[in-house]
Amino acid sequence: MLSRIFLRLGASCGLVGMALGVYMAASHDHVLAPVHAHVNLIGWVGMFLAGLFYAQRPDAAGGKLARAHLAFTVAGLLILAPGLAGVLLGYPFGELMAALGSILTIAAMALFVVVVFRSKPAPHSRRITDRPTMDRAEAGIPCFQSGRRQQVTGDGLAAHSCLTRWSSKTAASQPVSPAD
Numbered sequence: 001m002l003s004r005i006f007l008r009l010g011a012s013c014g015l016v017g018m019a020l021g022v023y024m025a026a027s028h029d030h031v032l033a034p035v036h037a038h039v040n041l042i043g044w045v046g047m048f049l050a051g052l053f054y055a056q057r058p059d060a061a062g063g064k065l066a067r068a069h070l071a072f073t074v075a076g077l078l079i080l081a082p083g084l085a086g087v088l089l090g091y092p093f094g095e096l097m098a099a100l101g102s103i104l105t106i107a108a109m110a111l112f113v114v115v116v117f118r119s120k121p122a123p124h125s126r127r128i129t130d131r132p133t134m135d136r137a138e139a140g141i142p143c144f145q146s147g148r149r150q151q152v153t154g155d156g157l158a159a160h161s162c163l164t165r166w167s168s169k170t171a172a173s174q175p176v177s178p179a180d
């Protein structure tokens, strides 16, 4: 769940950040370039990376620190971006907001550092190539994603060495995608 929120927010920030980039390019007014840069880098790149991390490490996604990381990241960017814009456009509220947003953002990063250091690889996060293979013909089940290794058996049947991951029969008993 946490991972999904980070991924969605990250992608949305990418859209907002790029829209600002297109606006700047079209208007030839680059004064808000730092806002564009930080929405893209803290939002799109940073949040999306965090989402991928939490998807890969579900143990880390469940804790309070991870939820605080999300809250601080979102609050930080929501305050930092308009604060930076305020500074660049000469509004008096800019400095204070930028300072507050900066503190929240760096606090979020500090929380994330702790989360990353504490996390352990998920027990089922082996690489796909580490998964046991099975013979499709032997198992008597169709393999729709075969073709990694193919051979012809004595009886003329094409037997696929098929990763269990892709087998409809074993998918239920072997959850492979971490619950985010």
Ligand code: HEM
Pocket (backbone or CB within 6 Å): 017, 018, 019, 020, 021, 022, 023, 024, 025, 030, 033, 034, 036, 037, 040, 041, 044, 045
């Ligand atoms: C539709 C996509 C994008 C457009 C049209 C766009 C456009 C621009 C424009 C016009 C500038 C100002 C350049 C200047 O003043 O010299 C800029 C700066 C910047 N953009 Fe983008 N951008 C896009 C996507 C991105 C993305 C995805 C990222 C990061 C992930 C990014 C990162 C930056 C950074 C860091 C700067 C500041 C560079 C500097 O000050 O040297 N941009 N962009």
Ligand code: HEM
Pocket (backbone or CB within 6 Å): 033, 034, 035, 037, 038, 041, 042, 045, 046, 101, 102, 103, 105, 106
């Ligand atoms: C607490 C968080 C952050 C604060 C307070 C902060 C602040 C700043 C400031 C004040 C500038 C100079 C802007 C200017 O020249 O007008 C800057 C530039 C820049 N920062 Fe950050 N930053 C933060 C996080 C990040 C992160 C996480 C990244 C990248 C992942 C990043 C990438 C950049 C880049 C590429 C520039 C040059 C862009 C430009 O000049 O438009 N910053 N930052």
